[in-house]
Amino acid sequence: MPDRSADTVALPTETDVVVVGSGAAALTGAYTAAARGLRVLVVEKTGYLGGTSAYSGATIWLPGNGVLVRSGVADTVEDGLEYLRHTVGDRTPAELREAYVRTGPELVEFLERDPDVEFEALAFPDYFDAPGRGLPMGRGICPLPLRGDRLGDRLDQLRPTIAADQYDQPVKRGTLFGGQALVGRLLLALDRTGNAAIRTGAALHSLVLDHGRVTGVRVGPDGAGSVGARVGVLVAAGGYECDPERRRALHGLPGADWTSAAPGSNTGDALAALQGVGAAVDLLDEAWWCPATLFPNGRAAFTLGLQGGIFVGPDGARFGNESLPYDRMGHLLHERMRRHGPDAGFWWVFDSRTPSVPGICQPMPDPERFRAAGLWHSAGTAHELAAAIGVPADALRGTVERFNGFARAGADADFHRGEDDYDRFFATGTGPNPALVPLERGPLHAVRIVLGDLGSKGGARIDPSGRVLDGEGRPIPGLYAAGNSAASVAGHVYPGPGVPLGSGMVFAYRAATAMREATQPVG
Numbered sequence: 407m408p409d410r411s412a413d414t415v416a417l418p419t420e421t422d423v424v425v426v427g428s429g430a431a432a433l434t435g436a437y438t439a440a441a442r443g444l445r446v447l448v449v450e451k452t453g454y455l456g457g458t459s460a461y462s463g464a465t466i467w468l469p470g471n472g473v474l475v476r477s478g479v480a481d482t483v484e485d486g487l488e489y490l491r492h493t494v495g496d497r498t499p500a501e502l503r504e505a506y507v508r509t510g511p512e513l514v515e516f517l518e519r520d521p522d523v524e525f526e527a528l529a530f531p532d533y534f535d536a537p538g539r540g541l542p543m544g545r546g547i548c549p550l551p552l553r554g555d556r557l558g559d560r561l562d563q564l565r566p567t568i569a570a571d572q573y574d575q576p577v578k579r580g581t582l583f584g585g586q587a588l589v590g591r592l593l594l595a596l597d598r599t600g601n602a603a604i605r606t607g608a609a610l611h612s613l614v615l616d617h618g619r620v621t622g623v624r625v626g627p628d629g630a631g632s633v634g635a636r637v638g639v640l641v642a643a644g645g646y647e648c649d650p651e652r653r654r655a656l657h658g659l660p661g662a663d664w665t666s667a668a669p670g671s672n673t674g675d676a677l678a679a680l681q682g683v684g685a686a687v688d689l690l691d692e693a694w695w696c697p698a699t700l701f702p703n704g705r706a707a708f709t710l711g712l713q714g715g716i717f718v719g720p721d722g723a724r725f726g727n728e729s730l731p732y733d734r735m736g737h738l739l740h741e742r743m744r745r746h747g748p749d750a751g752f753w754w755v756f757d758s759r760t761p762s763v764p765g766i767c768q769p770m771p772d773p774e775r776f777r778a779a780g781l782w783h784s785a786g787t788a789h790e791l792a793a794a795i796g797v798p799a800d801a802l803r804g805t806v807e808r809f810n811g812f813a814r815a816g817a818d819a820d821f822h823r824g825e826d827d828y829d830r831f832f833a834t835g836t837g838p839n840p841a842l843v844p845l846e847r848g849p850l851h852a853v854r855i856v857l858g859d860l861g862s863k864g865g866a867r868i869d870p871s872g873r874v875l876d877g878e879g880r881p882i883p884g885l886y887a888a889g890n891s892a893a894s895v896a897g898h899v900y901p902g903p904g905v906p907l908g909s910g911m912v913f914a915y916r917a918a919t920a921m922r923e924a925t926q927p928v929g
């Protein structure tokens with residue numbers, strides 16, 4: 407792909423609202439402000455628009471919204487709130503959770519008023535067996551696919567899929583799906599307002615603070631360009647997942663290469679800018695974790711939807727229910743990788759039942775390239791496989807035999823795999839428990855897995871209007887944050903599919919709404 411990050415930009419000296427970043431949160435905030443009559447400038451660091459949001463599946467978790475209702479999904483805002491109460495607990499303020507869930511239906515209704523924004527329900531269960539869970543469909547929605555040519559000149563600016571951007575797959579621009587369609591649709595809506603300008607290749611350097619109020623931004627490597635923001639600045643520039651130093655310090659692990667975010671994009675400079683004006687921060691030790699398949703180029707691909715195989719650690723033993731929702735498995739991996747060290751081998755062991763890996767990776771691994779890189783091994787027996795991957799042979803053989811016994815019996819006495827609705831959502835096994843597929847058709851395979859993430863999750867503390875709070879819990883006038891630049895409303899858990907995007911979009915919408923209200927005459 408061409409490197410467009412050096413695009414020259416002409417910046418206005420002043421506008422109403424500056425939005426930093428161009429992912430789903432940023433574009434939702436920009437569109438909301440522009441549709442309500444404010445002049446908006448979007449500044450995006452890279453040459454592409456869309457950030458990690460353009461890579462995403464674009465599932466958006468908004469309980470009780472109108473798209474679910476018209477699709478016949480029985481769900482309510484109250485159920486969604488109850489579910490968050492039970493899953494997130496008191497780790498985040500109750501008023502933030504309320505604001506998130508109660509605003510979802512209004513946000514969807516507002517976005518769908520634009521002719522280019524349309525959603526449909528997407529079946530994908532919530533991630534915890536807790537009161538209020540959305541079953542059996544879950545409560546996610548996603549954008550309808552979009553023809554690429556509808557975007558005109560913007561099409562070249564849209565960040566390609568992760569497969570094309572990071573794994574040398576062909577760029578497909580014909581019909582846009584998932585995050586590509588989400589970002590594309592938000593761009594169409596934003597451009598139609600006629601109130602917004604978008605500048606790529608313009609990185610936020612720092613925020614301008616004047617008598618305690620944020621009044622603009624400095625952009626560029628040395629902060630030489632400055633733009634005044636008459637009404638406010640919304641920072642929605644993702645997290646710090648691409649910054650190895652912060653990850654080492656905050657996550658206790660290296661592994662910036664293993665994030666799914668675009669290399670060099672979300673390096674945490676926005677977090678530094680927020681902290682530079684006194685923002686309080688929270689949840690910096692967290693991320694939206696996932697197991698990831700390590701690729702020969704050093705990147706790690708988000709892996710979910712296991713239909714077979716088991717995960718084993720350096721001791722050759724299983725360490726959890728492999729069908730767990732990805733962030734829950736990620737937390738298990740995080741804890742073990744901290745204990746064993748980041749270089750310790752964790753492996754996905756499966757048999758030859760299927761021609762390729764029994765799960766969803768982006769993109770699918772090519773066995774020969776993986777073998778050459780030492781990331782895929784095959785062997786006739788568990789003993790031989792253990793020697794290849796460096797785990798104790800008796801342990802691995804015992805693990806496989808024990809698991810096969812569970813599969814035949816239909817019950818996983820160790821980790822209860824297959825007992826939860828989520829475990830069975832992707833399962834295709836034909837035995838008594840479809841999530842337990844015995845490893846009995848040789849040869850056996852082992853593919854290296856690591857701890858990946860979909861983005862970091864800690865950032866500026868915000869109030870229900872998306873206003874950034876200082877160390878005393880007071881809003882910093884003129885400053886707003888959303889998406890992964892803000893501390894997540896979900897605390898230490900990932901409650902269900904689409905919470906990162908859903909919560910980011912809601913708080914950006916609320917921030918832009920608050921900015922609009924701030925410009926209205928009182929009385």
Ligand SMILES: Cc1cc2nc3c(=O)[nH]c(=O)nc-3n(C[C@H](O)[C@H](O)[C@H](O)COP(=O)(O)OP(=O)(O)OC[C@H]3O[C@@H](n4cnc5c(N)ncnc54)[C@H](O)[C@@H]3O)c2cc1C
Nearest residue numbers: 427429451457458459463464465610644666889890904907
């Ligand atoms: C494969 C995959 C699938 C996923 N599927 C889903 C899903 O279905 N549902 C869901 O909810 N989540 C999903 N996620 C997670 C989700 O995509 C991210 O958490 C979310 O997109 C983050 O959105 P954001 O708006 O905070 O930031 P981003 O979308 O990452 O956008 C941040 C933007 O800010 C820019 N930026 C960074 N620093 C600066 C700066 N200093 N100045 C200016 N710009 C800057 C970046 O270049 C980037 O373009 C998925 C992630 C991956 C990788």
